[in-house]
Every structure is written in C-alpha cells, then in structure tokens.
Amino acid sequence: MFLAEIKEGKAVISGLEIFDLERSCRCGQAFRWQRYKRGFFGVARGCGVYAEQDGDVLTLEPCGEDRLAMWIDYFDLKRDYSAVVGMFESDERLRICLPESCGIRVFNQEPFETLISFIVSANNNIKRISGSLEAMSRLCGKRNRYDDRVFYSFPDPESIASLSIEQLLDCGTGYRAPYIKETAKAVCDGFSLEALRDTDIADARRKLLSLKGVGPKVADCVLLFSLGFSDAFPMDVWMNRAVRHLFFNGEIPSADSINDVVEKLGPLAGIAQQYIFYFARENKFGKD
C-alpha cells in the first residue's frame, strides 16, 4: 500500500506499485492530460492539477487535504493491480503486452465528461477529440489558473445543452454536434448517469444505448472509464485487430468467440482491455 501526505500545498504519494503516470495519461482513456514540465497537467472533476512521477512517488499540485481522497480515487490507486499483471504474466499471448503497458491505471473519470468525450470519439482521432473537448471547455467551462496557465473545467450538462449546433460545429465536432446537444439535453432532463452505478452492467448498458450517439463501444467506454464497471470491454478497430492476432491466429473471430475471451479475462477484463489496447497502438499493431 502507498503512503500519502500533504506538504506545502502538494500531495506526495509514495510507495506506489504498478503505477506509470505517462502510460496512464497517454493510453487514450482520457483526453485532457497534456505534457507539462516533467509530468502532465490535466483537468478532471472540475480541478486542474499538475502530476509528476519520480520512481514510486507521485506528486500532485495543487492538492490539499480536501482533494487528496478525490485524486486517489481518480487515479485508481487503491486497487491492487497485481492480479491484472499476474494474469498477463501467466498467459503467453498476453505477456508481450506488459513491456509497453505495465503500470497503466484506469482512471475513474466524471461520467458526463466521459459520455460526451466518447460521443466525440466516434470515427475520430485522439488529437482532434482533445481539440474539440478543449474548445468546448473554453467556450462554456469555468475559467481557472495554475502557474501562468489558464485552464477551463469541462462544462456541465446545462452549458453544453445550451450551445447552438453552430457553436458545436465550430468546436470541430462535425456530424456529432446534434448527438452531443441531444444527449446533454437528456441528462438535463433527468437521465441520471449516477443512478447507473446501482444497476447491473447489462441494464446500465441498455440505458446508455438509448442516448443519441451512444452505441456499444461508447457505452462500454462510459461504463469502464467512469462508472466503475471494470468488466466492461470496449471493442474498437484496434481491439478487433489485437484480439484477432493475440487469440485467433489472425483469423476473424465470431462475436461469441470474442465473448468467450472476455469471459475468461474475468471481472478485470476492462483493465486488461486497456493494457491490450495501448500495446496494440504503440506497436501500430496489425495494419495488414
């Protein structure tokens, strides 16, 4: 277990095991972390924070006692990742992912931000997704500062719902603009993302699928990255290629076969997904 203390407005968290800040920020799960100084600056849950890792020590600034527990939860530091790593080490097909992926933590992000982020992500690339989310935040998020840096929190549902289609288009969201507006409206109108935490994954998934711009892949991302469903397993083009090569000797598997693989990965399948996904991307896996 780790040790956390507050020093001069910073959180110093030491004794971390299986934690890699850079991989966690770069693996494509969150879109608002940028390289800064020797670490990363990010905006999450309405707060801006500078994070830096030195060995098994993570430093967060600014961070007082009031925010410490929140960041520990966000970075998923309380979870024991040795079970995940053990599973990868003991499987010949998964073992090759570890040199690239070991230490990734699946962040616990804010549900509405995650929902909008992955609606934007459809048929899109990470650089442009980040740009669109940044533009939307600049348009109607709360302005704040760190160092000489100005940053904007991710907008609340009301703010996004009140943007015009044209404003959303100006953020580079393209044909997804009406989906974003409609889904934000639905959340304003009583669709409770938080309530999904109390349901089982199948029910939560079904309800997410009723939202505009949310299909199976986006729903699984919201479940995994923001609602605590560590067994959700998002399948995108990269995961299709990776699963095909790792488990099916390069041949296209049926949906049932993929399900069997996910079942075998167990209750932490979603975390495994992130390790496989990052490995596949770093190696430009299977561009055939």
Add this chain to the structure above:
DNA sequence: ACCCAGGGTGACG
C-alpha cells in the same frame, strides 16, 4: 485524390 481516425444512425432486407 485517397484513406484513416477509440463508431453510430437510419434505411432496407
């Protein structure tokens, strides 16, 4: 000019 990017929608069979 063409293809791809963490896909989803709506129409049609």
Add this chain to the structure above:
DNA sequence: CGTCACCATGGG
C-alpha cells in the same frame, strides 16, 4: 435480427 452507405474534418 444483419448489412451498409453516409456522416464532418484534419492529417498522413
């Protein structure tokens, strides 16, 4: 149920 053209946009 499954398939498929189409969707806006920037970068290779």
